[in-house]
Every structure is written in C-alpha cells, then in structure tokens.
Amino acid sequence: MRMLKAAPIAIVVGAVVFIWLLGSSNPVTPAGYVGYVTQGAIFGQTRFYTLQTGPISPGRTWLLSVANVSVTPYTYHEDFVGPTSVLSRDNLKISFSVHLVWKIRPDRVKEFVEKYSTLSDDRHPDRIVLTAYNNFLKEPLRTYARDEIQRLNGLEIKDRITPVGEAISKRVLELTKDTPFQVTSVVVGNIQYPDEVANAVATKMAATQVLERKQTEIAIEDYDPSPHLAEITAPLLAINSADDFVNPPELPMMRELITRVPKGRFVLLPITDQTRGHGTHSLPAIWGGELAALLAGLK
Numbered sequence: 406m407r408m409l410k411a412a413p414i415a416i417v418v419g420a421v422v423f424i425w426l427l428g429s430s431n432p433v434t435p436a437g438y439v440g441y442v443t444q445g446a447i448f449g450q451t452r453f454y455t456l457q458t459g460p461i462s463p464g465r466t467w468l469l470s471v472a473n474v475s476v477t478p479y480t481y482h483e484d485f486v487g488p489t490s491v492l493s494r495d496n497l498k499i500s501f502s503v504h505l506v507w508k509i510r511p512d513r514v515k516e517f518v519e520k521y522s523t524l525s526d527d528r529h530p531d532r533i534v535l536t537a538y539n540n541f542l543k544e545p546l547r548t549y550a551r552d553e554i555q556r557l558n559g560l561e562i563k564d565r566i567t568p569v570g571e572a573i574s575k576r577v578l579e580l581t582k583d584t585p586f587q588v589t590s591v592v593v594g595n596i597q598y599p600d601e602v603a604n605a606v607a608t609k610m611a612a613t614q615v616l617e618r619k620q621t622e623i624a625i626e627d628y629d630p631s632p633h634l635a636e637i638t639a640p641l642l643a644i645n646s647a648d649d650f651v652n653p654p655e656l657p658m659m660r661e662l663i664t665r666v667p668k669g670r671f672v673l674l675p676i677t678d679q680t681r682g683h684g685t686h687s688l689p690a691i692w693g694g695e696l697a698a699l700l701a702g703l704k
Contacts, residue, residue, distance in 0.1 A: 497559030
C-alpha cells in the first residue's frame with residue numbers, strides 16, 4: 406500500500422523536475438562581453454533581469470536568456486567609391502575610405518540594448534552591435550565625411566588627410582558624447598582621384614623631376630669652389646688612378662688647385678694590373694697605405 410501511495414508522488418516530483426530543467430537555463434557570458442539577461446514568463450512579457458560581466462554565468466534559473474554584447478573595440482569601414490564618390494569643391498570626383506574604431510561603454514550596455522539596438526540570439530552577438538551602428542552612427546559618419554571632403558579642392562585633400570580625419574572625429578565625438586558609444590579613432594585614407602587627374606598629376610611630377618635634375622646639373626656645372634679652398638684647415642688627401650676615364654689625369658685642375666689647400670696633398674696612382682680605372686676607388690688594397698699615413702699623421 407505504501408508503495409502504491411508513493412508512486413503518484415514520485416511521478417509529480419519527476420514532472421516538476423522535468424519542467425524545471427526544460428524551462429530553466431544557465432546563460433553564459435564569455436570574457437570581453439557584458440550579458441543583457443532577460444527572464445521570460447509563461448504569461449506576460451519578457452523583462453530585464455540583470456547585467457553580467459563575463460566570464461560569468463548566474464546559475465540555472467527559470468526562463469533566463471542572455472544577449473551578449475562585446476565591449477571590446479570594433480573597427481568599421483565606410484567606403485566612398487563609384488556612385489558614392491564625393492565631389493570636391495572644384496568638382497573632382499574623390500574616392501576614399503573612413504575607418505572608425507569604437508566600442509560600447511560597459512556600464513551602459515542596458516541603455517545601449519534598449520535605446521539603440523534590438524535583442525539578438527547569443528549565437529550572433531555582433532548583430533546587436535551592427536544594428537546599433539547602422540541605426541545611430543553610420544549615416545551621420547558618412548554625412549560628416551562628405552561634408553569635410555566637399556570643403557576642399559581635390560588636389561588639396563591628400564595633404565589634408567589628418568585635419569579632415571580630425572574634423573570628422575570632432576563631430577562624431579559630439580554626437581556620441583552622452584551615449585553608450587565610445588569612439589576612439591576616426592581615420593581617412595585611400596584617397597583616389599579620377600584616372601585622368603591621377604595621370605595628369607603623375608605627368609606633371611615627372612616633368613618637375615626632369616626640370617629639377619637639369620637645374621641641379623646646371624648648378625653643378627656653374628659651381629666653382631676654388632675661391633674657398635684656402636679656407637679648408639683640415640688635412641685633405643685626394644687620390645686618383647692614372648687610368649681613371651671619368652677623371653682623367655690629363656685634366657690639370659687637381660694638381661693646380663690642391664696647392665691652395667694649406668694641408669692638401671694629391672696622389673696619382675700609376676696604372677698597374679691591379680688598378681681598375683674609375684673603379685679603383687673601391688679597392689682599398691691599392692690606396693689604403695696613403696690613407697693610413699694620413700691617419701697616422703693626425704695622432
């Protein structure tokens with residue numbers, strides 16, 4: 406009889422345990438995340454339960470679920486290319502990118518979820534962050550970037566990348582000042598001009614380099630150091646090889662001008678099977694003795 410009476414009790418206890426295990430959970434929040442924990446109800450609405458900072462789990466509790474929100478930095482990129490390129494002040498079509506580094510303030514995750522995003526299952530925690538970014542930051546960031554590029558002439562932009570980034574950052578920080586969004590960096594980069602402009606700039610730069618080289622060559626040709634040779638007070642040793650075709654010994658300048666240097670000396674190496682024309686300057690075994698003598702005299 407006792408066994409018969411105990412049977413219904415065991416069935417009830419088993420059913421209660423089964424229902425408890427079925428309806429309860431122990432939601433886990435990993436390191437680097439803050440969990441927004443909610444508690445459901447058989448009748449009525451799901452309600453906020455608590456925040457938990459990972460790594461943690463609250464223990465098995467009735468009808469709990471968690472949306473984990475990363476509080477580590479995110480880097481998002483906004484590209485302005487093709488049809489989204491921006492016209493500069495002088496109507497050049499500019500392609501560029503803006504890179505935003507930001508994170509969610511850990512102490513304001515509840516506000517972040519409830520005001521700026523929507524809950525997502527804990528298998529895709531980044532969806533919460535992406536939704537909030539799209540809702541709150543994306544379009545203002547793009548607007549600020551367009552505004553700053555449109556203030557400048559096209560060819561000024563590459564030289565003003567840092568100030569442009571700072572101007573965008575200032576506006577973004579003002580936007581997010583009293584929000585859960587903590588912006589740490591705004592960088593503008595990958596500035597691209599239309600092909601015809603880029604080619605014209607490259608051609609102009611090449612022409613400028615040719616002109617500068619010619620001007621340098623002319624300046625070298627016209628330069629005459631001889632009036633200042635007497636001002637050299639340090640010991641000076643000039644060495645040349647008799648088979649040097651670049652500076653042939655038949656040119657009289659070295660022999661004549663070295664006499665104007667108070668401590669100057671000129672050595673002309675004779676042609677041997679070891680000399681290599683102008684390349685002799687790279688063979689210290691041939692002229693090293695002369696250098697050693699000069700250094701010894703400095704002691």
